[in-house]
Amino acid sequence: MPSPEPGVGPAAAAALADWLSHAERLHVRSIDLSLDRMLELAGRLDIALRCPTIVVAGTNGKGSTCALLDAILRAAGYRCAMYTSPHLLRFNERARLGGLEVDDRSLVESLAAVESARGKVALTYFEFTTLAILHRFARLAPDVAVLEIGLGGRLDAVNLVDADCAVLTSVDLDHTELLGSTREQIGFEKAHIFRPGRPAICSDPLPPATVPAHAAAIGADFWLSGKDFSFAGDPLQWNYRGRRQRRGSLPLPALRGVNQLLNAAGVLAALESLDDRLTVSQQAVREGLLRVDLPARFQVLPGRPTVVLDVAHNPHAASVLARNLDRQGYFPTTHAVFAMLADKDRAGCVDALGARVDHWFVGPTTGPRGSTAADLARIVRERSQAGGRVPAIEAFASVADAYRAALEQAGPDDRIVVFGSFLTVSDVMRCRQ
Secondary structure, eight states: OOOOOTTOSOOTTSOHHHHHHHHTTSOSSSOOOOSHHHHHHHHHTTOOOOSOEEEEEOSSSHHHHHHHHHHHHHHTTOOEEEEOOSOSSOGGGGEEETTEEOOHHHHHHHHHHHHHHHTTOOOOHHHHHHHHHHHHHHHHOOSEEEEEOSSSSTTOGGGGSOOSEEEEOOOOSOSHHHHOSSHHHHHHHHGGGOOTTSEEEEOOSSOOTHHHHHHHHHTOEEEEBTTTBEEEEOSSEEEEEOSSOEEEEEEOOSSOSTTHHHHHHHHHHHHHHTTTTOOOOHHHHHHHHHHOOOTTSSEEESSSSEEEEOOOOSHHHHHHHHHHHHTTOOOSOEEEEEOOOTTSOHHHHHHHHGGGOSEEEEOOOOSTTOOOHHHHHHHHHHHHHHTTOOOEEEEOSSHHHHHHHHHHHOOTTOEEEEESOHHHHHHHHHHTO
């Protein structure tokens, strides 16, 4: 694959933004799933995390699981490195140590190191930046690392790490053009984060058969939700039951949403599976559950009208969003600020929200995978008519314009739901700064 010649990157001391712009130009494709390039360069860069490492994959719930792990481990006194993607407002959100973003200078040093090592190897933006963040983590020497898979599992850049524990949060249809058109195919791809003889935690209580089959084929220590670990709760507290551990009278996670106990139970199973290397007290679990913070996952903003931010961008996540909205109570009118990438199941997400939305404010998404507002408004109209609904639908030149219009039209007791992609939510967050 052709690539810019080595040495044409920014100066070593250039700004982080310049390095990120450079990373966007190194490959003719934005996604090129392959581990060969990553493994080769990880060797050149001496990337080795010499600490317990947990890798998290899944269609939905990855971010919540990573945030819960990080919060609990930090409450237990560990210097936890956490890598997640994508970011909302700042690239540095992707790389955190001890709850703090890694600074620009450190990231630039590692980006420059990757540029120097890659030679003529073409890397995607995600591969280039993943190598840089792992390079930085290796030099920061954390006590434990939590790493989120970007896409799939088998060929994802993060899967170069030989993790001590793998967590699979859920398996559903997304990125079907890359991972397969069925849950079985997608589950097979995601299950490749598992390692022989090591804990493989599955928070999805009904995974496709390919997940336990792959775990058995490689001899992974497979933990299944509802069998090897479980949870039970009420509106005030909940209990965890694992293979050896019991944790009772736990506070509900600070993260909102109907699936957060499912995610939290998977987190406690992962920690239980590593308890010979990571000691986590009951008090640390309680503190982590209470302090965990993750923007844009059913995030309800203060003030009136009620504004909900959610990065739901596939039908499974949109269905969870719909259930969470149902639990909020009564609102005279629900307005949706909506924008999605063209390669996502836009119709499926519209169907999932369905009759809950009275007024759609539709915006565009940019880039090669972007969708025009007019095209998305057409899909909303067609799916609404098919469902026998006649909501108001307006298209705008930008998500920011759509959000401002929703604010102008919403009454103080109404609700505005912002969803469809990380890009959609980040645009609205910038509006509010």
